[in-house]
Amino acid sequence: xxxxxxxxxIETAPREIKEITAEIAQWVAHQSIALGLLTVYLPHTSxxxxxxxxxxxxxxRDLEAFLRRLVPEDAALYRHNDEAPDDMPxxxxxxxxxVQLTIPVTDGRIQLGVWQGIFLWEHRASPHTxxxxxxLLGE
Amino acid sequence: xxxxxxxxxIETAPREIKEITAEIAQWVAHQSIALGLLTVYLPHTSxxxxxxxxxxxxxxRDLEAFLRRLVPEDAALYRHNDEAPDDMPxxxxxxxxxVQLTIPVTDGRIQLGVWQGIFLWEHRASPHTxxxxxxLLGE
Amino acid sequence: xxxxxxxxxIETAPREIKEITAEIAQWVAHQSIALGLLTVYLPHTSxxxxxxxxxxxxxxRDLEAFLRRLVPEDAALYRHNDEAPDDMPxxxxxxxxxVQLTIPVTDGRIQLGVWQGIFLWEHRASPHTxxxxxxLLGE
Numbered sequence: 423x424x425x426x427x428x429x430x431x432i433e434t435a436p437r438e439i440k441e442i443t444a445e446i447a448q449w450v451a452h453q454s455i456a457l458g459l460l461t462v463y464l465p466h467t468s469x470x471x472x473x474x475x476x477x478x479x480x481x482x483r484d485l486e487a488f489l490r491r492l493v494p495e496d497a498a499l500y501r502h503n504d505e506a507p508d509d510m511p512x513x514x515x516x517x518x519x520x521v522q523l524t525i526p527v528t529d530g531r532i533q534l535g536v537w538q539g540i541f542l543w544e545h546r547a548s549p550h551t552x553x554x555x556x557x558l559l560g561e
Numbered sequence: 562x563x564x565x566x567x568x569x570x571i572e573t574a575p576r577e578i579k580e581i582t583a584e585i586a587q588w589v590a591h592q593s594i595a596l597g598l599l600t601v602y603l604p605h606t607s608x609x610x611x612x613x614x615x616x617x618x619x620x621x622r623d624l625e626a627f628l629r630r631l632v633p634e635d636a637a638l639y640r641h642n643d644e645a646p647d648d649m650p651x652x653x654x655x656x657x658x659x660v661q662l663t664i665p666v667t668d669g670r671i672q673l674g675v676w677q678g679i680f681l682w683e684h685r686a687s688p689h690t691x692x693x694x695x696x697l698l699g700e
Numbered sequence: 701x702x703x704x705x706x707x708x709x710i711e712t713a714p715r716e717i718k719e720i721t722a723e724i725a726q727w728v729a730h731q732s733i734a735l736g737l738l739t740v741y742l743p744h745t746s747x748x749x750x751x752x753x754x755x756x757x758x759x760x761r762d763l764e765a766f767l768r769r770l771v772p773e774d775a776a777l778y779r780h781n782d783e784a785p786d787d788m789p790x791x792x793x794x795x796x797x798x799v800q801l802t803i804p805v806t807d808g809r810i811q812l813g814v815w816q817g818i819f820l821w822e823h824r825a826s827p828h829t830x831x832x833x834x835x836l837l838g839e
Contacts, residue, residue, distance in 0.1 A: 423562040423701040425735055425839055427804060457564055459600055459696055461737055461802050465813030467753040473660050474652060475606040480641035481652050488632070488653050493766070502758035513752060513759050514766050517797065519656065521751050521816075524600050524663050524802050526696045528566060533694050535604025538660075555811050557737055557804045559698065559837065561564055562701040596703055598739055598835055612799050613791060614745040619780035620791050627771070627792050658795060663739050663802050665705060665835045672833050674743030677799075698837065700703055 423561050426453045430554040434544035437490075439472065439482040442554070443539045447532060449556055456530050458560015462523045462540065468512035469544050469552055470519035476539030489515050512545035519543060527560055562700050565592045569693040573683035576629075578611065578621040581693070582678045586671060588695055595669050597699015601662045601679065607651035608683050608691055609658035615678025628654050651684035658682060666699055701839050704731045708832040712822035715768075717750065717760040720832070721817045725810060727834055734808050736838015740801045740818065746790035747822050747830055748797035754817025767793050790823035797821060805838055 428449055434440055450460060464471050475481045493511040497503050500510040523540070526533045534540070542552060567588055573579055589599060603610050614620045632650040636642050639649040662679065665672045673679070681691060706727055712718055728738060742749050753759045771789040775781050778788040801818065804811045812818070820830060 423564070425701070427735060427806060457566060459598075459698060459737075461804060463802075463804050463811065465811060465816060467751070467813065467815050472656055473606070474656055478641055478643070480639075481649065484639045484641050484649050485653060485656055488638075492631075492770075499766075500758075500762045502756055502762050504756070510759065510762050514763060517750055517752055517763055520659065520798065522802050524602075524661050526566060526600060526602050526694045528694075533602065533604060535606065535692075537606050538604060553813075555804045555806075559737060562703070596705060598737075598837060611795055612745070613795055617780055617782070619778075620788065623778045623780050623788050624792060624795055627777075631770075659798065663741075663800050665739060665741050665833045667705060667833075672741065672743060674745065674831075676745050677743060 424455055425559045427557045432542050432552045432554060434550050434552055436547045436549060437486055438544045439486060439541045441476060441539045442542050446540055446556060450527060450532055450558060451530060453558050455558050455560040458527045458558055460525050460527050460532055461557045463555040464521040465553055467516055468546050469542060470516045470521055471523050472519055472541040472543050473538050474541060475537050477537055508547040515545040563594055564698045566696045571681050571691045571693060573689050573691055575686045575688060576625055577683045578625060578680045580615060580678045581681050585679055585695060589666060589671055589697060590669060592697050594697050594699040597666045597697055599664050599666050599671055600696045602694040603660040604692055606655055607685050608681060609655045609660055610662050611658055611680040611682050612677050613680060614676050616676055647686040654684040702733055703837045705835045710820050710830045710832060712828050712830055714825045714827060715764055716822045717764060717819045719754060719817045720820050724818055724834060728805060728810055728836060729808060731836050733836050733838040736805045736836055738803050738805050738810055739835045741833040742799040743831055745794055746824050747820060748794045748799055749801050750797055750819040750821050751816050752819060753815050755815055786825040793823040
């Protein structure tokens with residue numbers, strides 16, 4: 423049984439749902455761990471992680487539009503208004519999704535479904551540099 | 562420290578919230594791992610996993626009705642309309658819940674609360690065959 | 701590779717979003733595991749776990765207010781009304797957030813972001829005693 427860990431840095435565009443499957447799969451492929459669990463962790467509070475369909479860009483656009491309607495950028499709704507009007511909605515969107523994912527690894531590869539990709543969802547209206555911590559445990 | 566992994570196949574009815582605790586507990590009971598972590602992973606994008614109350618069927622009905630009100634099947638709201646009108650709402654419902662769960666194992670048993678069950682939530686309006694990947698790590 | 705597990709008991713106030721980072725970090729610090737994964741598990745169906753900003757109390761107030769608007773305590777909306785009017789909304793709020801979190805550990809410390817804290821979110825309108833199961837796997 424072994425454990426490996428790394429940090430990745432990801433550049434995001436405003437409100438982008440950015441696919442990060444390739445970066446993650448590439449690191450896993452180099453760890454010589456055939457069977458195990460990969461945890462992807464995002465140490466941020468205004469972005470989140472998502473496993474979703476990677477075939478149609480419209481699915482990502484609809485997801486972003488849905489969450490923007492659900493969590494309006496209306497300053498009257500929030501007390502926390504120190505930063506820009508997209509700040510508190512970004513925290514809520516992060517809370518409604520996830521900052522950590524654990525995915526099985528078999529034969530040295532993450533076991534995503536045929537249509538699944540891993541995405542980093544930027545909830546802020548400005549570009550950011552986001553960190554990711556990958557931890558792989560197995561044999 | 563050992564690791565065990567398997568795949569289960571689950572048949573769902575339309576919009577069903579199906580309890581899968583027994584199938585999972587049974588597999589865990591046969592792995593001779595007393596202390597560890599179980600990860601349940603669903604490799605699909607229009608269904609999800611849920612840990613919820615397993616005592617009252619009304620809780621499950623209310624959960625399904627709530628999410629159906631929150632994510633209406635109204636084609637005018639979505640760009641992604643290649644498939645049936647329940648398709649894009651199913652992706653959104655999956656994003657608002659989870660496709661992976663990690664649960665502690667003690668004395669060879671998953672440590673669910675007294676009222677907790679594990680459920681597979683079918684978000685499509687038609688029956689499906691869904692896969693589950695179970696990974697158990699411990700000693 | 702080692703595994704350690706414990707149970708914590710947390711007292712909550714009505715609808716409280718209570719920070720539990722210190723209790724968790726303290727237990728991890730005593731396990732002599734430098735590199736690994738920590739899973740926090742909540743065996744309840746009307747409370748949940750949250751990783752969010754720990755700097756501004758307004759963020760927590762806005763999160764609670766948002767979820768209270770999203771999931772109204774209106775008995776006419778739910779079939780499950782055996783208990784108090786806050787009961788079914790508490791189940792829904794728990795389903796929209798999470799009861800399990802897996803967080804990387806490096807140099808013997810959980811790798812939260814600079815602004816992240818771990819919170820136990822009480823969704824009931826009355827105080828409760830909640831259990832937490834912590835499992836740490838690593839070397």
